[in-house]
Amino acid sequence: MIDRAAPAKIRAKGVAKTFSSEGRDVVALQPVDLAVAEGEFVCILGPSGCGKSTLLRIVAGLIAPSAGSATLDGRPITGPGPERGLVFQEYALFPWLTVMQNVMYGPLVRGLGRREAERRAKTQIARVGLEGFEQHFPRQLSGGMKQRVGIARVWANQPDVMLMDEPFGALDAITRNILQRDLLKLWLEERHTVLFVTHSVDEAIFLADRVVVMSARPGRITAIVPVEAPRPRDLLAPESITLKAELTRLVEDQVMGARGEPSRLREYVN
Numbered sequence: 001m002i003d004r005a006a007p008a009k010i011r012a013k014g015v016a017k018t019f020s021s022e023g024r025d026v027v028a029l030q031p032v033d034l035a036v037a038e039g040e041f042v043c044i045l046g047p048s049g050c051g052k053s054t055l056l057r058i059v060a061g062l063i064a065p066s067a068g069s070a071t072l073d074g075r076p077i078t079g080p081g082p083e084r085g086l087v088f089q090e091y092a093l094f095p096w097l098t099v100m101q102n103v104m105y106g107p108l109v110r111g112l113g114r115r116e117a118e119r120r121a122k123t124q125i126a127r128v129g130l131e132g133f134e135q136h137f138p139r140q141l142s143g144g145m146k147q148r149v150g151i152a153r154v155w156a157n158q159p160d161v162m163l164m165d166e167p168f169g170a171l172d173a174i175t176r177n178i179l180q181r182d183l184l185k186l187w188l189e190e191r192h193t194v195l196f197v198t199h200s201v202d203e204a205i206f207l208a209d210r211v212v213v214m215s216a217r218p219g220r221i222t223a224i225v226p227v228e229a230p231r232p233r234d235l236l237a238p239e240s241i242t243l244k245a246e247l248t249r250l251v252e253d254q255v256m257g258a259r260g261e262p263s264r265l266r267e268y269v270n
């Protein structure tokens with residue numbers, strides 16, 4: 001159970017980001033406040049370019065905010081750390097290492113003995129359904145398999161928090177659905193805290209405890225919508241369809257609003 005009364009696992013307070021490039025300032029993120037509870041699965045949903053990745057990268061410690069502060073367990077985030085595992089859309093595997101070596105890499109770097117690193121890697125490779133592919137190189141794997149290795153690699157480090165940036169965005173719809181189900185199964189077993197960036201409304205409804213909707217650039221949070229249906233969720237159930245219409249409207253309003261056009265969806269949604 002998520003304990004919302006407990007101190008937040010991740011907290012963003014007035015977090016904002018302006019990038020300066022070629023003498024121009026780009027406001028990527030307006031001040032954002034967000035608290036994620038321990039063990040919670042939160043999806044950040046919004047149109048392209050609204051600053052979703054920027055917010056995730058600030059929590060990852062890869063970039064510093066221009067204003068405000070982000071904390072993990074109450075401590076300021078000043079850089080990346082082993083308690084936060086990152087999965088990106090680009091698979092980011094080492095092409096010259098096998099699946100086994102890729103997954104063992106983190107535990108070895110963290111000083112685990114070879115045997116323990118191997119044991120952990122084997123367990124994680126089996127969990128993501130890649131038993132038998134330990135000696136394959138990334139080039140011998142499909143996109144979905146590479147993303148499974150990416151997840152196994154992060155999980156082998158036993159992070160407290162998983163930060164996922166459109167991890168399934170490059171995959172075909174069927175593979176994406178399978179990986180969403182598998183990710184959910186793994187998450188239900190261990191209940192890491194997950195911050196998951198997506199621009200798919202269906203993906204957010206299927207996975208999240210809460211969906212954070214962001215506005216078109218410069219990004220800010222426009223709504224936080226809880227998803228209360230028990231898992232696994234049926235996206236064709238009436239409550240999912242209603243929620244899908246609501247979230248789609250929220251996102252579309254942002255895009256249309258940014259263009260100065262009224263939302264076309266309004267006529268379909270009461």
Ligand SMILES: Nc1ncnc2c1ncn2[C@@H]1O[C@H](COP(=O)(O)OP(=O)(O)OP(=O)(O)O)[C@@H](O)[C@H]1O
Pocket residue numbers: 019020021026027028046047048049050051052053054055199217
């Ligand atoms: N390093 C950077 N330098 C300059 N501008 C940047 C940088 N990183 C991001 N931006 C700008 O900040 C804005 C937000 O980018 P971000 O990648 O966070 O959006 P996003 O919502 O994740 O987009 P998408 O869904 O398309 O991946 C964009 O306008 C982008 O061009």
